[in-house]
């Protein structure tokens with residue numbers, strides 16, 4: 001059985017189609033990622049799956065239950081870590097977990113054991129009696145992960161689990177996420193706009209942009225489908241275009257782009273292609289000032305499907321202003 005099924009899931013805010021006929025399936029025990037830039041529709045999709053928002057169109061099933069018909073039952077069987085922190089800052093870490101467990105009807109004796117084991121798991125047991133307002137951002141995130149697991153959910157939803165955290169803390173949280181699946185067999189649905197996170201953690205990734213899924217597969221397959229390596233060649237020569245078309249005519253490069261005197265060539269195997277590139281450049285008298293290559297990343301996959309990089313799409317002022325405004329609402 002699939003843990004999550006979405007069929008044509010759609011959400012509109014006025015004119016804006018925030019989630020636009022999205023369909024996908026998440027297998028039981030899978031770590032499934034929703035990767036996309038700010039405003040892509042990740043949180044809105046989650047909010048429909050966790051039954052906080054009703055879809056305008058389409059249907060979804062979580063743990064085999066219809067979100068339209070069985071919201072209460074779904075909520076008992078899932079754990080959620082929201083994008084914005086939602087712990088009580090005046091209470092201690094332990095108290096936050098206790099209240100959550102009581103709300104979920106976990107029997108008190110097993111709740112005590114569960115809290116201890118989860119706080120040890122996320123390395124917070126020593127801080128159990130400290131008010132959350134004295135926790136760091138990473139500690140709050142870890143507490144929220146522990147809290148989401150109190151009632152042993154089958155499916156865990158994590159909305160941007162490592163947003164704004166430093167690299168070490170992010171890596172630590174990745175370890176916890178992998179451990180949760182290993183220890184409890186939990187299905188994990190996470191959203192992120194970090195490519196490294198999706199690549200490292202996810203069995204499969206859906207790339208979402210402007211409310212639509214533009215690609216869905218394992219990170220390896222998405223990358224492999226781009227075809228081989230990318231070679232970057234710098235030169236001040238005005239014959240770069242000629243060089244590029246020569247290399248693609250011979251079939252060496254499957255695709256190329258020239259941006260600011262930098263030639264990007266898609267080749268099957270960069271180490272084999274290098275000598276031929278040098279040879280062709282020599283023939284045309286193109287002086288290479290720098291050459292490098294890399295295996296494509298999920299970032300290149302995003303670029304391929306959307307025509308812009310994940311970073312560009314994040315950086316705009318308009319986008320940033322929009323987020324600030326939305327967070328204040």
Ligand SMILES: Nc1ncnc2c1ncn2[C@@H]1O[C@H](COP(=O)(O)OP(=O)(O)OP(=O)(O)O)[C@@H](O)[C@H]1O
Pocket residue numbers: 013016018036037038039040041042043044045083193322323326
């Ligand atoms: N309550 C709302 N009212 C109006 N528009 C909304 C509302 N919530 C979200 N939106 C808009 O819907 C679109 C998708 O938003 P959503 O929060 O789902 O994106 P996201 O992928 O989670 O982005 P982020 O990375 O910023 O969290 C955005 O354009 C956003 O401005």
Ligand SMILES: [Mg+2]
Pocket residue numbers: 042043044083159
């Ligand atoms: Mg979001």
